[in-house]
Amino acid sequence: MPNPTAAMLVIGDEILSGRTRDANMHHLAGELTRIGVDLREVRIVGDEAEDIIAAVRALSERYQTVFTSGGIGPTHDDITADCIAAAFHQSIDVRDDARSILAEHYVKAGTVLNEARLRMARIPAGATLIENPVSAAPGFTIGNVHVMAGVPSVFQAMVATVLPTLVGGAPLISRTVTVHRGEGDIAGPFGELAAQYPGLSMGSYPFQRDGKYGANLVVRGQDEALLDEAVAKLVAAFE
Amino acid sequence: MPNPTAAMLVIGDEILSGRTRDANMHHLAGELTRIGVDLREVRIVGDEAEDIIAAVRALSERYQTVFTSGGIGPTHDDITADCIAAAFHQSIDVRDDARSILAEHYVKAGTVLNEARLRMARIPAGATLIENPVSAAPGFTIGNVHVMAGVPSVFQAMVATVLPTLVGGAPLISRTVTVHRGEGDIAGPFGELAAQYPGLSMGSYPFQRDGKYGANLVVRGQDEALLDEAVAKLVAAFE
Numbered sequence: 001m002p003n004p005t006a007a008m009l010v011i012g013d014e015i016l017s018g019r020t021r022d023a024n025m026h027h028l029a030g031e032l033t034r035i036g037v038d039l040r041e042v043r044i045v046g047d048e049a050e051d052i053i054a055a056v057r058a059l060s061e062r063y064q065t066v067f068t069s070g071g072i073g074p075t076h077d078d079i080t081a082d083c084i085a086a087a088f089h090q091s092i093d094v095r096d097d098a099r100s101i102l103a104e105h106y107v108k109a110g111t112v113l114n115e116a117r118l119r120m121a122r123i124p125a126g127a128t129l130i131e132n133p134v135s136a137a138p139g140f141t142i143g144n145v146h147v148m149a150g151v152p153s154v155f156q157a158m159v160a161t162v163l164p165t166l167v168g169g170a171p172l173i174s175r176t177v178t179v180h181r182g183e184g185d186i187a188g189p190f191g192e193l194a195a196q197y198p199g200l201s202m203g204s205y206p207f208q209r210d211g212k213y214g215a216n217l218v219v220r221g222q223d224e225a226l227l228d229e230a231v232a233k234l235v236a237a238f239e
Numbered sequence: 240m241p242n243p244t245a246a247m248l249v250i251g252d253e254i255l256s257g258r259t260r261d262a263n264m265h266h267l268a269g270e271l272t273r274i275g276v277d278l279r280e281v282r283i284v285g286d287e288a289e290d291i292i293a294a295v296r297a298l299s300e301r302y303q304t305v306f307t308s309g310g311i312g313p314t315h316d317d318i319t320a321d322c323i324a325a326a327f328h329q330s331i332d333v334r335d336d337a338r339s340i341l342a343e344h345y346v347k348a349g350t351v352l353n354e355a356r357l358r359m360a361r362i363p364a365g366a367t368l369i370e371n372p373v374s375a376a377p378g379f380t381i382g383n384v385h386v387m388a389g390v391p392s393v394f395q396a397m398v399a400t401v402l403p404t405l406v407g408g409a410p411l412i413s414r415t416v417t418v419h420r421g422e423g424d425i426a427g428p429f430g431e432l433a434a435q436y437p438g439l440s441m442g443s444y445p446f447q448r449d450g451k452y453g454a455n456l457v458v459r460g461q462d463e464a465l466l467d468e469a470v471a472k473l474v475a476a477f478e
Contacts, residue, residue, distance in 0.1 A: 018271075041282065042281075075454075077441065116424075135447070135452075186314065187314040203316045204314040
């Protein structure tokens with residue numbers, strides 16, 4: 001059976017402007033691979049309502065699970081929750097369960113739950129909350145979309161909460177063989193081997209180091225015995 | 240006049256599996272911002288023909304310029320050139336100009352131009368070549384799409400070749416004010432300031448450092464005098 005599919009939507013001008021380098025995508029990609037969910041597509045859009053709504057709809061129709069990161073804080077540029085509500089044709093307002101979580105947190109922190117912070121209790125109708133053990137303000141799940149914070153420590157904590165609720169497939173096992181030749185010399189035998197093993201995925205990732213060419217040949221699959229067999233042939237081909 | 244728009248398509252299983260962390264997107268984002276081109280969307284897809292073709296078409300219709308990275312090497316998993324040809328309804332074959340470049344390079348390198356390497360001379364009809372000063376195998380431009388290698392040193396060299404051919408807008412100037420308060424205390428005054436300056440873009444990027452909350456408030460715009468005025472008000476608001 002093929003693995004369940006997933007997509008990610010990263011929301012925020014700061015990555016598109018080059019100001020920030022995304023860390024959440026790399027984290028999520030590794031975690032999903034570990035539990036056997038295929039991350040098939042990532043999109044990054046800015047803080048524009050129309051773009052966010054269109055991307056959420058497209059990804060949510062096409063893949064089994066969608067993760068979003070970014071845009072759920074208290075400032076005016078945080079418009080993700082409203083856009084997700086619009087994408088699912090749901091109303092959105094401050095919700096009591098989310099407000100209680102914030103109120104309790106801010107009492108402990110000696111901080112006022114002001115109007116700006118209350119924006120973080122705006123949750124689309126029908127959504128369930130995702131716990132935020134770092135800074136309280138919750139994420140939420142609606143339909144097949146998990147809406148999470150962009151701050152990496154919070155994002156990672158939310159991913160840890162959501163992942164056990166997903167049904168993964170067989171984890172993808174990956175083996176890497178490093179060959180110190182040009183890809184042009186590797187391509188022929190490597191392609192033939194790939195054709196012999198249609199159940200495995202084989203990719204070549206070239207590098208240049210100290211002026212010499214090489215490639216990491218990566219073989220991926222779910223059947224460990226088959227993987228070992230193919231890797232042994234791969235090693236023999238380039239001895 | 241609004242700045243020209245651009246999108247990027249990153250092609251490769253290795254980023255979606257979490258094996259590799261993308262570096263090309265971050266590089267391109269910074270370069271485009273520098274010359275006043277707005278990077279509006281990034282998509283990352285795997286080595287699947289259908290996904291690549293659909294993404295190229297969607298981005299090329301929507302944005303003025305599209306950059307792709309990855310999948311133009313000699314191995315069997317490099318299918319980008321064929322997919323781009325399909326996306327533009329063009330034929331593709333080994334082209335004499337690309338073959339000459341490779342032949343000359345490999346003679347110098349004392350390497351054989353074998354069948355696998357010749358795949359890198361497959362160029363869609365009507366495309367123009369993008370020079371590759373690092374490892375010879377060219378990228379190409381067809382329509383509004385620039386097709387470039389995934390190896391970061393080669394990608395960067397190709398970006399350097401293509402950028403001077405783009406007509407940029409006024410470069411986006413960006414100022415950052417770091418405020419050591421929670422975003423919930425920042426949001427009110429910051430949102431009011433943003434409403435006063437519709438011609439500037441203002442975003443808040445929260446962080447947690449040594450257990451304390453803060454945010455980098457970023458103000459972006461093309462009018463430096465206006466930017467200075469807004470930043471002065473921002474600083475005064477949080478003194």
